[in-house]
Amino acid sequence: MSVQEVKGSSDVSAEYVLSAIQEYSSSQNPSSFLAVNEGNSYFALPGRPGVIVYRPAGDFLVQFAGPFAPDDSYVELAREFADYAQANHRRLAIVQLQKHDAEIYAREGFTVNQIGASYAxxxxxxxxxxxxxxxxxxxxxxxxxxxxxxxxxxxxxxxxxxxxxxxxxxxxxxxxxxxxxxxxxxxxxxxxxxxxxxxxxxxxxxxxxxxxxxxxxxxxxxxxxxxxxxxxxxxxxxxxxxxxxxxxxxxxxxxxxxxxFTPFTSLSDEREVPGHSLGFKWLMQYLWENQVVYPASSQLAYKQKWNPTLITTEYAAFPGKASAEGFVNIWRAANAM
The missing domain is CATH 3.40.630.30 (Gcn5-related N-acetyltransferase (GNAT))
Structure with missing residues (x-):
């Protein structure tokens, strides 16, 4: 059975995911190789190219990045995975969306906020x-x-x-x-x-x-x-x-x-997308100023030593309203708490 014939995660191989992140450049995510980490789960649709990467955490499915998929199946894959989470009585939180992904998810009714940035x-x-x-x-x-x-x-x-x-x-x-x-x-x-x-x-x-x-x-x-x-x-x-x-x-x-990716860094008003949560925006700024979840300032200082010339904003997304609980479970999936 090929990955295109599977709905869910049982038969999706890391080799297929690797080919997807190499072939489909819709998200342009510099961290895309993390998709093949051991311990990840994968979601694909019958007869449709592309894959979504996620891990369970608490009552949530925490999705990494946008769908690694061609344009003609990207939105369908995103919608079906949201339905898959709901049908399995799980809530959805998404981390490390790129701007292209963020705009699509905002149009799909998700609340999307900056969560940090990547540097190159x-x-x-x-x-x-x-x-x-x-x-x-x-x-x-x-x-x-x-x-x-x-x-x-x-x-x-x-x-x-x-x-x-x-x-x-x-x-x-x-x-x-x-x-x-x-x-x-x-x-x-x-x-x-x-x-x-x-x-x-x-x-x-x-x-x-x-x-x-x-x-x-x-x-x-x-x-x-x-x-x-x-x-x-x-x-x-x-x-x-x-x-x-x-x-x-x-x-x-x-x-x-x-x-x-460094969380909570390079936050700015002009990088937010329409419909973002003011409360979640405040939380990200608070976590940057107080360093209570992640030592972002020391990580950023190391990266700035090398004079990065490209700064890429990254986003989190939640169906409906932004979720502080969803944010916590993002970090739980990452073994940070």
Whole structure:
């Protein structure tokens, strides 16, 4: 049975989803590769191309991005999935819609609000020359002088080192911290062959890594995804690894390096869509100012070091009124609470 003959999630393969995010550029979502994370559920229609990605959380189905589908089945897929959620006595919350998606969902009667933004660097003009980047260059130099060697690594050969970093990295985030899921990438598994892994090691011991996921659509390239380090790793390890990756990508002619979604950032009145919720807008601004759910300011500060030249607004959507409970369950699906 092919995926086009399935309604629901039982027989939709990650390989089909990968082909969908490569082929259908309607959403232009720089985080689209997250659709193939292990643990995701998929919804497709009989005889219709395209797929919707989601995870259950509480009483909600939390949809990731818009439908990865051609224009002639996009709206039908969106409507049918909303009906599917209702028929299964679940409410629907959608995260990381792009502007194109947001406008469609607003026309379909959803309440759509900004939830943050994604950031990207044009590698054709990228530089770390000049006084503006002096601090960044110094951090990179200190990491390199510590004896660290940076390589593009095979995950299978370095999986023990990656696992060790993952185990020791989480306590750096504070008491009670959880590793995020769903809205960030993964290491290992069947889809690792499509990702790229850069590791910093000292005398053969991995001390930090950055995982990059492919980006398709209008601004193709790679997305700076997971980045983790040992607590005792030298200052500047993440910056040094990322600079090595940038040099590699530039030598290959890669046009863009994306830094992914950061919630609550780059909020502005002009980016809202018609019918947005004033209460939800206030909540996003409050969470940006108080940093009580996610350390958005530190994440944004790291991304701004690299002088991003493309800022892409991302949205959340809810059938009918905006839902604070739906927002909570978005974060529950992401293992943030």
């Amino acid at each position: 660097v044009d590698l054709s003009t990228f530089t770390v020359a000049g006084t503006r980047y002096m601090q960044l260059r110094n951090k990179i130099s200190r990491a390199v002088r510590s004896g660290m060697t940076i390589i593009e690594a095979d995950h299978e050969q370095w999986k023990d080192g990656v696992r060790n970093i993952n185990t020791k990295w989480l306590p750096l985030k504070g008491e009670g911290a959880r590793p995020l899921e769903y809205l960030v990438g993964q290491t290992g598994g069947e889809m690792q062959k499509h990702r790229r892994l850069f590791i910093g090691h000292i005398d053969g011991e991995a001390v930090g890594y950055v995982l990059y996921s492919p980006v398709f659509g209008a601004n193709p390239g790679w997305m700076h995804d997971l980045s983790r380090r040992l607590p005792e790793s030298p200052a500047g390890v993440m910056e040094a690894i990322n600079k090595t990756a940038i040099d590699t990508f530039r030598s290959e002619g890669v046009p863009w390096l994306h830094f992914g």
